[in-house]
Amino acid sequence: MQLNRTLQPALSALSISTRSSPTFIFMVMADLVGLSLSGVISVYIRQVFFEEQFNPLLYWQLAPVLGLFVVAYAVVGLYPGVAISPIDELRWTSLSTTLIYFVLTATLLFRREGEVYDRGVFLLAWILSIVLVLISRALVRSMFARRRWWGYPVILLGAGKTGEMVIHTLHQRPSIGLKPVLVLDDDPEKHGWLEGVPVVGGVALAPELARRRHIPYAIVAMPGVPRDRLLSLLERYATAFPHLLIIPDLFEFSSLWVSAKDMGGVLGLEVRQRLLLPGPG
Template identity: 55%
Template structure:
């Protein structure tokens, strides 16, 4: 007998999604991350200088309570349904605000005591890094637990409802757990989609919301008559604290969209960040500065990798390949060589010997068991370190640190109408597809992720992807 997700999660015997448990988890993680950031900055300053004793700062530790208070004000506890990009933005802004206020107060009322400004600066930088990482780790390890998330009812079991259901199930970190589907089509009632039962018509929503104390509902019926949709919202909207409506606007940007009231008419303002000169200039400055910092920090590692490639297999250390950049212009992307010198002949012979892998190659132009890789090359691919020389392409203005995956001419037909979106930005060393499963996702999903990035581009999205890249590289998630 098919085991539904309600049964697997202990529903309805156990009410899902205790918001206070999520809040407590995030609160504990934030406190630990803040404490670690402050401890490292204080002790680090004392070890390298010895002028400022750590005990000097003990009196100010109670002030750390202002950080969780600031996070709570902007809805970061429990943060259910919040985009990770929005979460990163609010965490950064509120952390910076609290550090600024506390720093100003401490240095104004220090009464003869001397404090190190460098300690506050280092603590601020470490907090900006460690708090999002701590939250990401909590989601990674806790999002599969029964207590994680809030239960949600989905109104509508058509194609849009299925899309919403799969999206929530594949992104448990959002904290929305679909437990019931409702649809007025009698033929669908009783079916099980992705382990969730279609229990009846939408008229059951108030009863289920009251009985199970479900505070979230998603209306996923974009094709329904507008008058019927308004009726549903008016009849059932008061039953839920949070009612989300999926509009019939697929393909538009979903981040940074703002609702506007035009004399009683609902409108959505979609800002095209790519058309604004200041954000593009900011992105270019971040690319240049971070590329220089990363390049200098990794220079010893670059030399070690170059030596390993030279000793492992005869041939050039670097490999260049023509790729398509912004406005469709061709450039040569630089990588560490990870393949044998006669890679093309080896591939042809391999596919001839094992024709069952021909479809895999034609679909993604990649093989999980690639016979062309050298021993060092296999390790470089697993760690993504073969991409490091592309910092040179970033400094030359041909690539960005974050952007769509750089493609070759043969891949243009697979992008179809989305190729025009691809050419609006520079391709990136890392991007959404790299932090969303990499080679474990289909080519169509890669294209959609590239299109999503272009439509929703912002500096905050870039920072989120860069932080996610660190985790993905460490875990070698989807790399081959």
């Protein structure tokens, strides 16, 4: 009963939708628009600038293939497109799009329909698909990222300076798609408000809040806590949230070229200086 009374202020402070379906739907629509435009433009260019006999209706029959792109994007984690870096989005969009076009072309050749379809159309559509999908996604984010229903709500564990910087960053960059809705901290003196987000109680409330409001993300922003305490927090709350992000002491370090590495069970952060690499790395 005491826990329920403690949770009431936290639950009443939640003012952002905890449903991710609108974000998912709009990102799928953005991809379909980008893919459709790439096909239409490719067929139109082939029809207008080349005088040979050409039947565009053959290509409209391939419209159901758009569903394969959506499935491929979902498999590589491009939906709902939240908390994904531009580099990863470019990489996975390029790889999955290329794979689908390769499978489509190989299937048509295997069925001996390759001579019916123009390979130049597929080549141009492949290039345009990657470009237009990324542009469509960027436009959708710019239009809707500041809406209350966009993205995922996130609980922040830690109301110190690092937590404040995390909230400030997420507010300044809504395209990331993580909306801080609550902050939890064991220090009663920090309860109140942090960058416009309510600090409502201790971190022990996190699992119950996650369960009641289906909040999938939590950010641990306590880089100064002892190692044993941090490990205890991770073990306790890792099962409560599908996504648990940890902000290290290197918070202000640029993360664009930083990637996680598993070194025999030890987590490491690799910083790649791309200009010093002989090739793509």
